[in-house]
Amino acid sequence: xxxxxxxxxxxxxxxxxxxxxxxxxxxxxxxxxxxxxxxxxxxxxxxxxxxxxxxxxxxxxxxxxxxxxxxxxxxxxxxxxxxxxxxxxxxxxxxxxxxxxxxxxxxxxxxxxxxxxxxxxxxxxxxxxxxxxxxxxxxxxxxxxxxxxxxxxxxxxxxxxxxxxxxxxxxxxxxxxxxxxxxxxxxxxxxxxxxxxxxxxxxxxxxxxxxxxxxxxxxxxxxxxxxxxxxxxxxxxxxxxxxxxxxxxxxxxxxxxxxxxxxxxxxxxxxxxxxxxxxxxxxxxxxxxxxxxxxxxxxxxxxxxxxxxxxxxxxxxxxxxxxxxxxxxxxxxxxxxxxxxxxxxxxxxxxxxxxxxxxxxxxxxxxxxxxxxxxxxxxxxxxxxxxxxxxxxxxxxxxxxxxxxxxxxxxxxxxxxxxxxxxxxxxxxxxxxxxxxxxxxxxxxxxxxxxxxxxxxxxxxxxxxxxxxxxxxxxxx
RNA sequence: CGGGACGUGGCGAAGUUUGGUAUCGCGCCUGGUUUGGGACCAGGAUGCCGCAGGUUCGAAUCCUGUCGUCCCGACCA
Numbered sequence: 001x002x003x004x005x006x007x008x009x010x011x012x013x014x015x016x017x018x019x020x021x022x023x024x025x026x027x028x029x030x031x032x033x034x035x036x037x038x039x040x041x042x043x044x045x046x047x048x049x050x051x052x053x054x055x056x057x058x059x060x061x062x063x064x065x066x067x068x069x070x071x072x073x074x075x076x077x078x079x080x081x082x083x084x085x086x087x088x089x090x091x092x093x094x095x096x097x098x099x100x101x102x103x104x105x106x107x108x109x110x111x112x113x114x115x116x117x118x119x120x121x122x123x124x125x126x127x128x129x130x131x132x133x134x135x136x137x138x139x140x141x142x143x144x145x146x147x148x149x150x151x152x153x154x155x156x157x158x159x160x161x162x163x164x165x166x167x168x169x170x171x172x173x174x175x176x177x178x179x180x181x182x183x184x185x186x187x188x189x190x191x192x193x194x195x196x197x198x199x200x201x202x203x204x205x206x207x208x209x210x211x212x213x214x215x216x217x218x219x220x221x222x223x224x225x226x227x228x229x230x231x232x233x234x235x236x237x238x239x240x241x242x243x244x245x246x247x248x249x250x251x252x253x254x255x256x257x258x259x260x261x262x263x264x265x266x267x268x269x270x271x272x273x274x275x276x277x278x279x280x281x282x283x284x285x286x287x288x289x290x291x292x293x294x295x296x297x298x299x300x301x302x303x304x305x306x307x308x309x310x311x312x313x314x315x316x317x318x319x320x321x322x323x324x325x326x327x328x329x330x331x332x333x334x335x336x337x338x339x340x341x342x343x344x345x346x347x348x349x350x351x352x353x354x355x356x357x358x359x360x361x362x363x364x365x366x367x368x369x370x371x372x373x374x375x376x377x378x379x380x381x382x383x384x385x386x387x388x389x390x391x392x393x394x395x396x397x398x399x400x401x402x403x404x405x406x407x408x409x410x411x412x413x414x415x416x417x418x419x420x421x422x423x424x425x426x427x428x429x430x431x432x433x434x435x436x437x438x439x440x441x442x443x444x445x446x447x448x449x450x451x452x453x454x455x456x457x458x459x460x461x462x463x464x465x466x467x468x469x470x471x472x473x474x475x476x477x
Numbered sequence: 478c479g480g481g482a483c484g485u486g487g488c489g490a491a492g493u494u495u496g497g498u499a500u501c502g503c504g505c506c507u508g509g510u511u512u513g514g515g516a517c518c519a520g521g522a523u524g525c526c527g528c529a530g531g532u533u534c535g536a537a538u539c540c541u542g543u544c545g546u547c548c549c550g551a552c553c554a
Contacts, residue, residue, distance in 0.1 A: 016548080018547080018548070019547075019548085022546095022547080026488095033545080033546070035544090035545080036545095037544080037545065037546090089553095089554075090554090092552085092553080093552095093553075114554085145553085147552085147553065148478060148551085148552060148553075149478095149550095149551090149552080149553085155553080202554080206554070207554070208554045209554070211554085214554070216554090228554075231554065233554085263554090296513095297512095298512065298513050299511090299512050299513080300512070301511075301512075302512090328511095328512090329512090329515085329516095330511080330512055330514085330515070330516050331512055331513060331514070331515090331516095332512090332513090332514040332515045332516080333514085333515045333516085334514095334515085335513095335514050335515075336514070336515045337515080348513065350512090350513060352513085353513090360513080
């Protein structure tokens, strides 16, 4: 009976994964559609979730020596045009401001789709000597890309993110930065979001417009589609040459600096939903959950129950983000409600418990119930939260492993692509033509060339020519 | 951007074929009874039927346009 009502509230992911996703976004009160196509009103709960992610990322950026800056949201057309590959990559989806009031602007302004050119313009004015380097900057901002198909958090016209932009004296130093930040992202995803990721390099076809190399962390969602969770780009000195950023080097010669950029977005909220969520709603990794423990008084009109619940919450204030739900709704309603919102731990306390000095702790992701002495809670809750984190990570990892397949021939890879959702590992010769053919015939794209390589075969899965690289393929968000 | 479906109180729907006073369930408000998996009783409020034109004595219903949402594809760091 209870199950039936859950299904009424949220479409089951087996029936329609997309609808399930949208239902969770709405029912968990993360965001609503705004009246602008493809844009969201991000609600307090969704915002709190993002703030928790953001705070941790920001902490890690500062720990690795980065400073935050704020650059304009407008880019003059002439500035955008300076780097050819870059502008071609973004031109189809940028929004233009053409008028101020009713007066036409002398030069139209694009709303930043990303801020490389602004950082370049800025760098050109502040760097003269090798002593000015490196510049290690990060910006928290929103950017705008007029995408044709939109979905809450996964792809919206405006989205919030951070973009790191750094400038270095040498190529090696920039490459090391690119790698360092990819590792920060991977560590954040795994340690903070309980989300296993594959680290690797993008093929030339999939890399960022204007980059020499793009590195990525790729995660696998419940439905077997891949999601690019964070990227880190090495630019070489291409942008520096286009924007005439120079410095006087140690030897007295004029040199071009080497650049990186790296970004992670509110799309990670979508990734969390599709990695951990279930048919009862959201399941949040404890480290970013706005509420980690919800305390539910049972038979709360009876004397002492609400006070008891409040006392439990007070005792946990220093070890967890905790909330008491003393609203007049029935216990069953509250169970369902807080499960939809993905709160990792629920503490139930009724008159019987309080009399015995105990309470019932229920873990959201597996519904396991244990009875705990109230006095032990401050010690037990942090351990339980860590257990939940580990449990989520292991569950997600097991799913990814069971949904990762190997193919050694074109027939095999086409057949797997059509019947088994997930990653497909296969050898690749490095030819764009083979990549295109796999897209054409199997409907899959290269997700990344993982750092952890395996020699699955000697030849390319597509053309049969010698191949050195093992590639993860799949459908992607 | 193509193909399909759909916009009716906060949510889900009926009504549209055949034009004639806006209907149901949930939720919401008030009061009371309840409380270990979405409680119950009584009373009450909430709609320019997505928006804009048109046809008509009269439009949720017919016509045109437009905006938005969902699904599938294309596109997309």
